[in-house]
Amino acid sequence: MGSEEKQKKPIATMVWVIALLTAIAFAIAGFFPEITHSGTKSGNVAVIPVHGVILSNGDSYFDEQATSSSEIVQFIEDAEDDPSIRAMVFDINSPGGSAVASQEVADAVQKSTKPTVAWIRDSGTSGAFWVATAADKVVANPMSITGSIGVTASYLQFSGLLQDYNVSYEVLTAGRLKEVGSPFKALTQEERKLFQEQLDELHTYFIQAIAANRNLSEAMVRDYATGMFFLGSKAKELGFVDVLGGKDEVKQILERQLKTNVTFFTYEREVSLFDILSRVMGKQSFSLGRGIGNGIAETNRNSKVEVRA
Numbered sequence: 001m002g003s004e005e006k007q008k009k010p011i012a013t014m015v016w017v018i019a020l021l022t023a024i025a026f027a028i029a030g031f032f033p034e035i036t037h038s039g040t041k042s043g044n045v046a047v048i049p050v051h052g053v054i055l056s057n058g059d060s061y062f063d064e065q066a067t068s069s070s071e072i073v074q075f076i077e078d079a080e081d082d083p084s085i086r087a088m089v090f091d092i093n094s095p096g097g098s099a100v101a102s103q104e105v106a107d108a109v110q111k112s113t114k115p116t117v118a119w120i121r122d123s124g125t126s127g128a129f130w131v132a133t134a135a136d137k138v139v140a141n142p143m144s145i146t147g148s149i150g151v152t153a154s155y156l157q158f159s160g161l162l163q164d165y166n167v168s169y170e171v172l173t174a175g176r177l178k179e180v181g182s183p184f185k186a187l188t189q190e191e192r193k194l195f196q197e198q199l200d201e202l203h204t205y206f207i208q209a210i211a212a213n214r215n216l217s218e219a220m221v222r223d224y225a226t227g228m229f230f231l232g233s234k235a236k237e238l239g240f241v242d243v244l245g246g247k248d249e250v251k252q253i254l255e256r257q258l259k260t261n262v263t264f265f266t267y268e269r270e271v272s273l274f275d276i277l278s279r280v281m282g283k284q285s286f287s288l289g290r291g292i293g294n295g296i297a298e299t300n301r302n303s304k305v306e307v308r309a
Contacts, residue, residue, distance in 0.1 A: 043263040046079040048089070055068060068101075072108070078267065086254075088109075088116045089117050090132070091119055092118055092131065093122050094125075095148075099151060099202055099308065103130070103309075107134070125147060126308070129147060130309065137242045137243065139244070139253070140243075141245070147240070150225060151202045
């Protein structure tokens with residue numbers, strides 16, 4: 001057997017193993033239904049975690065955490081429909097995320113007919129701060145990181161690299177600005193101006209939402225909407241937070257309002273065997289063959305510019 005064949009054999013074996021595990025995962029997926037609540041159902045206040053980056057699709061690998069806006073909204077609707085649930089607490093530890101996903105969660109929080117309390121632990125910034133201000137009351141640890149009222153847009157740009165290696169990029173479009181944000185070309189002054197106008201519009205929307213949620217003037221919120229974060233203690237001073245503290249303070253607020261003892265019940269989705277295997281498969285598949293070439297193609301095919309709040 002030649003050296004080239006010996007090198008190919010381990011790769012072929014790995015491919016077969018991955019294919020087999022994938023088939024097994026799909027075969028048994030039906031035996032592991034998604035569970036939307038954990039623990040024994042005995043509490044009268046729903047705790048809904050908002051942890052990690054807020055995305056429309058919260059799938060993530062083991063080394064990063066994300067939360068799905070659709071999942072959070074579903075939890076809110078479930079708690080709203082459950083007569084045994086008297087109130088909702090949003091356990092926030094998030095740097096924000098997609099502007100659209102953050103708004104979806106904030107709107108759902110605001111529409112709830114039951115008392116809501118946002119509890120900012122380590123971090124509740126940007127889009128997560130937007131979500132927090134949509135609740136009836138906001139509790140934050142005095143040393144937590146809050147605020148960061150701003151919007152960012154980013155995209156990868158490879159045009160310089162292509163020039164260095166004498167690689168040309170040709171594209172045909174119908175529509176003068178169709179290729180705005182392509183990673184294979186630099187932004188023109190006109191394109192940069194158009195991008196900035198869109199970001200400024202999103203920023204204004206963000207400011208207006210925070211001002212309305214907290215019953216503050218738009219001018220006052222704009223003064224602090226530089227994108228800089230501030231501690232929970234400063235947020236309290238500015239009127240963005242109602243109470244400094246943690247879980248005990250959240251409980252006290254709700255017991256005074258509900259006039260009953262409060263017991264918490266956490267809503268969360270259990271990670272099934274299928275979830276675990278599918279994430280492992282995703283990583284292994286990338287390592288085996290997707291490579292940087294496919295990564296670049298994927299970047300160009302999908303939405304080119306990532307907007308975060």
